[in-house]
Amino acid sequence: MIYDFLSLFLIFILYSMLGYLAEIVFCSLVSKKFVYDRGFLIGPYLPIYGTGAILITLFLGKYHGDYITLFIMSAFYCSALEYLTSLVMEKIFHLRWWDYSEKKFNVNGRVCLENSLLFGIGGLVIVQFIDPIILNFVYGLPDITLYILSISLLFIYFTDVFFTLKIMFGLKKNVGRMEGKDATDQIKKEVKMYLSKHNYLTTRLIRSFPNMEKLNGIEFTKFSSALNSVKSELEKLKKDRRRQKK
Numbered sequence: 001m002i003y004d005f006l007s008l009f010l011i012f013i014l015y016s017m018l019g020y021l022a023e024i025v026f027c028s029l030v031s032k033k034f035v036y037d038r039g040f041l042i043g044p045y046l047p048i049y050g051t052g053a054i055l056i057t058l059f060l061g062k063y064h065g066d067y068i069t070l071f072i073m074s075a076f077y078c079s080a081l082e083y084l085t086s087l088v089m090e091k092i093f094h095l096r097w098w099d100y101s102e103k104k105f106n107v108n109g110r111v112c113l114e115n116s117l118l119f120g121i122g123g124l125v126i127v128q129f130i131d132p133i134i135l136n137f138v139y140g141l142p143d144i145t146l147y148i149l150s151i152s153l154l155f156i157y158f159t160d161v162f163f164t165l166k167i168m169f170g171l172k173k174n175v176g177r178m179e180g181k182d183a184t185d186q187i188k189k190e191v192k193m194y195l196s197k198h199n200y201l202t203t204r205l206i207r208s209f210p211n212m213e214k215l216n217g218i219e220f221t222k223f224s225s226a227l228n229s230v231k232s233e234l235e236k237l238k239k240d241r242r243r244q245k246k
Contacts, residue, residue, distance in 0.1 A: 003143070006150035010138050011057065012050040013153050018130075019049020040097075043160050048085055052078045056123045057131055064127055074123020075116045082119075086110040 020038055023046060027035040039046040055077050063069045087110065089097055100106040105113035141149070 003146070006146055006154075007138050008054065009154055010146065010150045011134060012047075012054050013045060013157065014050075014134055014138075015053035015126075016045035016047055016050030019046040019053075020044045022049070041160050041164050043156065045157070048081065052081050052119070052122075053126055055081065056126050057135075060123060061127055061131065067124060070124050070127055071120040074126075075120035078119035078123065079111045079116045082115065083107065083110045 021044075023038045024035060027038065041047070056074055060070060060073050060077070063073065086097060096109070099109040100112035100115070101109035103112040103114055138146070
């Protein structure tokens with residue numbers, strides 16, 4: 001039982017990391033500049049890709065060689081997962097993490113035809129080409145190696161999840177009470193306090209989701225603008241201190 005769980009978790013992490021790399025490459029090509037911050041976690045993995053790959057591996061592996069069924073089912077499974085993830089995260093954080101409303105053939109801005117087609121192709125590639133490599137690697141590991149590797153990654157992953165959620169709820173708590181107010185100055189103060197504790201983690205979260213729309217009713221762009229303003233002020237202070245030392 002524990003062996004199966006650790007094996008699945010290792011497969012999940014490997015696919016999450018592959019998804020992270022794929023997003024970096026795709027987003028860098030689209031934006032024509034190197035993009036390295038993807039997802040809301042700190043580490044180099046995207047859980048939604050790992051989860052989608054696990055679903056495809058467990059439920060669609062039997063369709064190996066049936067390209068049409070694989071394509072359609074992969075597109076359906078992963079689109080449903082993306083829609084559900086968007087809905088749940090918005091309910092929890094009152095924040096839209098991504099929005100495809102401007103894309104053609106979208107469903108409530110949560111999923112779109114373009115992504116669904118990519119998911120279908122991805123499912124084909126996973127079952128036909130990547131699964132054999134990853135499954136052979138994971139199930140070919142000696143038990144002791146599997147236990148040490150999986151448990152270590154498990155600890156790192158859930159520590160990452162814990163601290164990231166703590167920061168996200170901290171952001172929500174800090175600015176949520178200002179709903180419906182023009183509170184730019186107050187937001188700046190809150191951001192400055194938060195930056196002093198979580199500078200890297202907070203700014204990374206914002207870079208990862210530049211199109212986030214609302215946080216508890218406040219335009220997130222206002223919050224992001226306030227954060228950037230504070231960052232500029234902090235940089236000026238650092239430069240002034242360096243000059244004084246000279």
